[in-house]
Amino acid sequence: MAIIGAGAAGLMTAITCGEAGLKVLLLDGREKIGAKILMSGGTRCNITNRDVSERDFGSEQNRVVRDVLRSFTSEASLRFFEQWGVHVLMEEGGKYFPDTHSAKTVLDGLIQGCSKKGVQLKTNQKVSEIQFRENHFKAYALGSSILDSSSVVARFIGQSMHGPINGATTNVHMPNLFLISGKGFSYEAKTVVLCTGGLSYPTTGSDGVGYEIAKSFGHSLVLTTPALTPLLTNDSAWKALMGVSLPVKLTLSLHDQKKASFEGSFLFTHFGFSGTPVLNISRHWVREPDKNALKMMANFLPSESQEGFRQSFVLAAQKSSSKTLKNFLSEKLPERFVETFLKKNKLAENLVLNQLKREARESLIQSLFYYSLPVTGVYGYQKAEVTAGGVDLLEVDPKTLESKLQPGLFFAGEILDVDGRIGGFNFQWAWSSGVVAGRGVVKKML
Template sequence: MHDTVWDVMVVGAGPAGLMAAITCARGSLRVLVLEAKEKIGAKLLISGGGRCNITNLKVSERDYQSGQSRTVRNILRAFPPERALDFFKELGVTMVLEEGTKFFPKDQSAKTVLNALLQEADRCGVHMERSRKVNSISCHQNLFQVQGNGFQYNSKTVIMATGGLSYPGTGSDGTGYELAKKFRHKIVSTIPALTPLTTDDPDWKSLSGITLPVILMLEVNNQEIASSAGPVLFTHRGFSGPAVLDISGAWLRCHAKEKKLRVNFLPEKNETALRREFIEALKEHPKWSWKRFLALYFPDRLVEVLLRKLDMPPGLQIIHTSKEEREDLLKGLLHFSLQVTGSLGYEKAEVTSGGVDLAEVDSKTLESKRCPGLFFAGEILDVDGRIGGFNFQWAWASGFVTGMTISKKRGSP
């Protein structure tokens, strides 16, 4: 085995690596996958709350943060969501559409997705080795030597699919970046993305467990520079839920001193409609307290915090408030400031923003411009998507494209 020259060596058996390996093996290439962990697919198994949001109905480069949107577009077009769905259908995984755009396996189990990938890899003859952490890759005369503790293999091509730095417990600890740097690849500085944000404000923390739909706005000097919509979840550490995760990357990337995270607690209502409802309340229920009135919209615990933060006594009757006070309340509900102190970082990040610079890989094949025969797939690249199956779609598409490129070059596709 150690003397064998493999056609393709895939480093990392996450979604991108497995897709790349299967694609190469279907093209009759001899493929060896080296995975650092004993257990394969740890991240895939915890994805989507254990249900694996496999892809999205509509995916475009606009759903991603990256240095080169043209490259992202090329790769996504070569393997769009329909092809991902066909691929999994062929492997016997039935999908269901949820919330209008998100695809999950019908049995709600990420394990079904992982098992399908592993069975297909096995069926195609992919050779898989676990507990094989690669710590050195070199290339001499078009032959790659891939090494780790107690092993060394040779291969004609290498696909690096080692992921980023997010959820390091699942195996993605950033070693891939170091390996890429040895080939003079630039790494666009990384930050955690899709990660919960923290606060030290006891009021917000006291709301732990409450979830509600909101719009979040990141503002610098009162200018909105990013926004997200969806549920926010209050936690004992701060803020989580899709809307928060989606804006976390922009928040962490922004170093402006004056940055503020604002929340619209009533995303379904505009200012005029809400003002009308306040006036109606004044006419119909003048003796109601604001606490009673706001309980029509929000859970009691949230009402108490909102009124406290707006300096309004909870028992204050609607009739005893001035127009200005009503306006302050209205503006507050639609434009509340959340005090954010930081984030839960890579430990709880669903994805890493930044990575191998797309300017140094071929925009159609993801082959290294520094070292022919070396490819990159998945999260290791400077591409990160928003919540909703976009990151897996990037993994499937980039894995497929690298695998197909090598198959075409080296064998029959």
């Protein structure tokens, strides 16, 4: 059996199949494997999460996602990694990282697993085409090596020919095979697992060729878009705040109906907005065609209620007759942010709290809790941690991830129409789908 793509999903599939005693060929187009694992989680690799469910993912087929996740849970992933020397620490939000704080530990564990299970890894093997050859014959020179390694055969499909031909060759009946080829190489395999990832961070090796291969077998793709990607703005005042971060709750609405909401550390950048809630909300922004009907509202004080803030404002105004608006807000928010925020709200920094009229105070509160941030686009695949959309889950067997259109062809990882939020969910999908596809191959082959 062959696996195309030695990323998270491919490595997991390979170990699963190797463990069951299958002869595994693992091909990758890059010279060095595991680029995304190494850069993940700020080079610390957020392996998985304590609480994983289908609700943490975007997909057209949530039930399939649920079944796959239940087949190999986050607890099972932790046990698996422990076995390969990866001990973990849990951090805020249930996120698991290796206790070495290094993503390399995770990649090393997976590579060690592959080598212990006899997986044959070949790098610099960029697959450009996979063909399926049904019940064919191969011409062999009598008593010697293969005459034609791959292409003789299509015309013999369905015929039964045995014995010597022209006294010099013999045609040997071959089972169904996939012919996997690229520049300067070709391999044959009875089953193939496509683990080529999506389109995000193409420099790491995932450039969409896998989708083309899936399409060549008749598969359809659910619209692919960047996800977990920063958002752009044309507002120079916000951009000037680059480097400033603060906790924010973001809510995206369509025609004033809530579409998605995420809370976490928000970051101003020289191009716009980033940080956890921005990355999480980006898939929803990108995938809505009617951008004019979208609004992204920020709550800059997510841990406070409006009433609580109002009371603390009134109390501070009563207690001190000289406290300025800037000083009061800077106790709760970063100072540079406060300066920009007050300018945007046409309020002087040195305005003393008790000079602020009730109406102006209420308008300030409204602005702090419901501020509409202007978004003009997304950074795109170059900086998208994942791809949303992909091979349609309706076209795979949910129990094995085998193609319903081409028996013997399986999928795992990001190539499928599944994308998770920040927090270790995307790797969990890679581990779970890798194990499910691997077990599917084992069941078929043994």
